[in-house]
Amino acid sequence: MSSLYNFPKAATFGRMLAKSKIYDHATPSSKVKELFVKEVEKIIWSHKLSPATINLPASDGVHEIQIFTILLRTGELSQEVLHTIDKAIPSPILFELKYGGKIKYAASYKQPSEADKSKWVLSSYFLSDWVKEDGPSTELPVVLNMGTLYQSLLTSISPLPFRQGEKLDDLVSRVDLLRVKEREAEKVESRIKKEKQFNRRVELNRTLNALKQEIEQLRK
Known part of the structure; x- marks a missing residue:
């Protein structure tokens, strides 16, 4: 606005x-x-x-x-x-x-x-x-x-545009889920910075990338 x-x-x-x-x-x-x-x-x-x-x-x-x-x-x-x-x-x-x-x-x-x-x-x-x-x-x-x-x-x-045919309740649910996924991504990013084991960092990066994809889909 x-x-x-x-x-x-x-x-x-x-x-x-x-x-x-x-x-x-x-x-x-x-x-x-x-x-x-x-x-x-x-x-x-x-x-x-x-x-x-x-x-x-x-x-x-x-x-x-x-x-x-x-x-x-x-x-x-x-x-x-x-x-x-x-x-x-x-x-x-x-x-x-x-x-x-x-x-x-x-x-x-x-x-x-x-x-x-x-x-x-x-x-x-x-x-x-x-x-x-x-x-x-x-x-x-x-x-x-x-x-x-x-x-x-x-x-x-x-924070998100309406999808075609989407109702307000559905938009609100999508915004709520987006907030959850963004918080999860922040926590994983924080853990990556602290993690010293290479294998564990790889796993966490894989989790973070999956979350980023979900976030991107929710924003469309």
Whole structure:
């Protein structure tokens, strides 16, 4: 994504969200609280996209979409922080991360659990590239309902393109698998650097090459 979203004025919410309120609803560990302190300057509940504010009907699983603006202390934000906020808010969220005059978007595919509709299931996070805060903006896409709006917002920051005939659930599963394979490849590369036995290095390189092929296939 190379531009900013221009959210409708009617959807402006503009409320500060105290970290303590998030802690009350998500009960993060001490380690995650430390990440909040280290990485997060301020959290603003900036917009509320809903049938009342953008004149789109609700759909199954998507009644509203919240826009949270997070002002960062550094250019990094741990996904544990995003996950904690998502756990605290019973609604899909698109995050605007701001730092040094730039913005990037982040979101997890968030949907009600099949086993317990009061709980939510989260995918790994999609992240856009950084763009200038005063750069060009784009209007929200023209869609039929809140569900298709949510899908459009997610796919705009997806790290992978849609395959022909692919559904959003399948794309998300492919992204999740890609993350797993990339982590596996990183671990194998680390082991190769430490391994001194030649035969074992050959085996590890064979494993790494196979993983790289899988990663390449997932990216297509």
